[in-house]
Amino acid sequence: MYKAGDLKKGIKLEIDNEPYVIEDFEFSKPGKGQALYRCRMRNMISGNRFDRTYRSGDVFKPAALDERRMTYLFTDGHSYTVMDQESFEQYQLSEEQIGDAKHYLIDNLEIDVLLFQDRPIGVSLPNFVVLKIVRADPAARGDTATNVTKTAVVETGFELQVPAFVAEGEKIQIDTRTGSYVTRVK
Amino acid sequence: MGEGATGSPRLPNLWLRARILQGIRAFFVARGYLEVETPHRVPAPLPEAHIDAPPAGGWFLHPSPEACMKRLVAAGAPRVFQICRCFRDGERGARHLPEFTLLEWYRAGVDYRALMAECEELLVHLLATLGRGPGLPWRGNVLDLAPPWPRFTVAEAFARWAGTTPAEALAAGTFDELVAFRVEPGLGALGRPAFLVDYPAECAALARRRADAPHLAERFELYLGGLELANAFSELTDPAEQAARFERERQKRRRDGRADYPWPERFLADLARLPPCAGIALGVDRLVMLLAGAETIDQVVAFTPEEL
Numbered sequence: 246m247y248k249a250g251d252l253k254k255g256i257k258l259e260i261d262n263e264p265y266v267i268e269d270f271e272f273s274k275p276g277k278g279q280a281l282y283r284c285r286m287r288n289m290i291s292g293n294r295f296d297r298t299y300r301s302g303d304v305f306k307p308a309a310l311d312e313r314r315m316t317y318l319f320t321d322g323h324s325y326t327v328m329d330q331e332s333f334e335q336y337q338l339s340e341e342q343i344g345d346a347k348h349y350l351i352d353n354l355e356i357d358v359l360l361f362q363d364r365p366i367g368v369s370l371p372n373f374v375v376l377k378i379v380r381a382d383p384a385a386r387g388d389t390a391t392n393v394t395k396t397a398v399v400e401t402g403f404e405l406q407v408p409a410f411v412a413e414g415e416k417i418q419i420d421t422r423t424g425s426y427v428t429r430v431k
Numbered sequence: 432m433g434e435g436a437t438g439s440p441r442l443p444n445l446w447l448r449a450r451i452l453q454g455i456r457a458f459f460v461a462r463g464y465l466e467v468e469t470p471h472r473v474p475a476p477l478p479e480a481h482i483d484a485p486p487a488g489g490w491f492l493h494p495s496p497e498a499c500m501k502r503l504v505a506a507g508a509p510r511v512f513q514i515c516r517c518f519r520d521g522e523r524g525a526r527h528l529p530e531f532t533l534l535e536w537y538r539a540g541v542d543y544r545a546l547m548a549e550c551e552e553l554l555v556h557l558l559a560t561l562g563r564g565p566g567l568p569w570r571g572n573v574l575d576l577a578p579p580w581p582r583f584t585v586a587e588a589f590a591r592w593a594g595t596t597p598a599e600a601l602a603a604g605t606f607d608e609l610v611a612f613r614v615e616p617g618l619g620a621l622g623r624p625a626f627l628v629d630y631p632a633e634c635a636a637l638a639r640r641r642a643d644a645p646h647l648a649e650r651f652e653l654y655l656g657g658l659e660l661a662n663a664f665s666e667l668t669d670p671a672e673q674a675a676r677f678e679r680e681r682q683k684r685r686r687d688g689r690a691d692y693p694w695p696e697r698f699l700a701d702l703a704r705l706p707p708c709a710g711i712a713l714g715v716d717r718l719v720m721l722l723a724g725a726e727t728i729d730q731v732v733a734f735t736p737e738e739l
Contacts, residue, residue: 334553
């Protein structure tokens with residue numbers, strides 16, 4: 246159990262059987278008064294937020310969260326199926342739970358899946374993924390400046406800006422945190 | 432944070448801090464105050480419901496020098512001041528450190544009103560020492576430090592910013608929250624320092640009650656820019672009443688599962704000889720924050736506990 250004094254930004258708690266993360270935290274103690282722990286809580290499933298002030302003496306249950314390495318298998322367009330690399334158990338995640346990660350999911354990509362009470366609630370991707378370009382405008386003739394970019398589409402359907410010299414059929418590394426091109430991969 | 436090891440971004444604040452400490456000393460020395468040092472490690476911290484003294488080798492690190500300072504006044508020193516480190520378990524935030532610096536001063540023969548005037552004079556003196564005008568840049572605004580500073584009773588402040596009375600808030604258990612989240616920001620928005628005065632008697636375990644209004648204690652807090660900077664009392668000098676109040680504070684501590692301290696016998700014995708006096712504790716780190724324009728207390732200390 247956590248005590249009020251353990252609360253800080255990033256701590257994950259279980260409230261009414263749902264996992265919450267403390268997004269913002271402020272300690273106050275008006276003169277001679279009791280300690281007040283003002284928290285902005287975010288529901289890790291619904292994303293809903295609320296503000297609440299806790300006091301010394303309050304106790305909290307840590308959220309039973311588990312992160313496991315899984316392999317992305319396939320999508321039917323609505324849900325995304327992943328498989329636990331140790332137990333081979335398969336789990337489905339909704340499009341909402343996958344979020345922006347859907348731009349980078351190719352078959353057999355290794356991802357970390359966050360489980361709450363053995364239910365998947367979110368994923369975290371490797372910081373960098375390598376994807377193949379399936380469509381790109383040809384470079385304009387004589388365009389050799391390195392800061393000139395053009396639009397390209399990778400195998401997942403994700404569209405991004407790449408340098409003019411990158412061609413269709415080539416593989417590129419993408420930073421999944423920003424969605425931007427990093428380098429060409431031979 | 433993260434600047435302490437190499438220090439350079441914080442060093443200008445440490446220079447300012449040193450000048451402020453020197454300015455405080457000069458102010459009190461010129462007024463005939465005796466500078467004292469009292470032990471940091473004590474056997475019996477005064478029992479207060481919400482303040483925890485860290486255990487230290489069977490004794491405790493003092494959460495404030497209040498008990499020893501009053502014993503010195505009782506021993507015949509009418510004006511004493513001290514700048515020292517104080518320790519409070521579990522207090523850490525943008526305005527709190529578990530080890531911090533307090534300035535305390537005690538003056539015989541006056542009540543809390545004289546200390547309000549002395550707070551104004553101290554700030555005026557420090558601004559002059561630092562070569563600064565009365566306008567203090569603070570969080571995108573300018574605070575006007577020119578005295579006299581407005582005074583609000585706790586009842587007035589609750590009516591204005593909390594929409595209730597102190598008595599109702601105490602009954603509902605929301606007094607501290609309303610002070611922290613309504614009154615403090617309200618005072619902060621005035622753009623001037625302000626005194627919050629005359630607390631409900633149950634919020635001041637060591638203060639004298641007002642003779643004309645015994646449900647109120649002669650206590651004030653000084654607020655600057657939304658920061659609580661100082662807490663002062665006309666000191667309670669009645670050992671029997673003080674003992675009864677300590678007993679109530681002890682009961683609250685037991686109810687909340689806090690440590691039981693040994694009974695402060697010597698303090699209570701000396702209280703019988705304490706002349707009428709007033710005393711105040713001022714947070715030096717927060718004063719430096721204000722004068723440095725620092726967002727957090729971390730920026731005005733040499734090292735935070737996390738950096739050690």
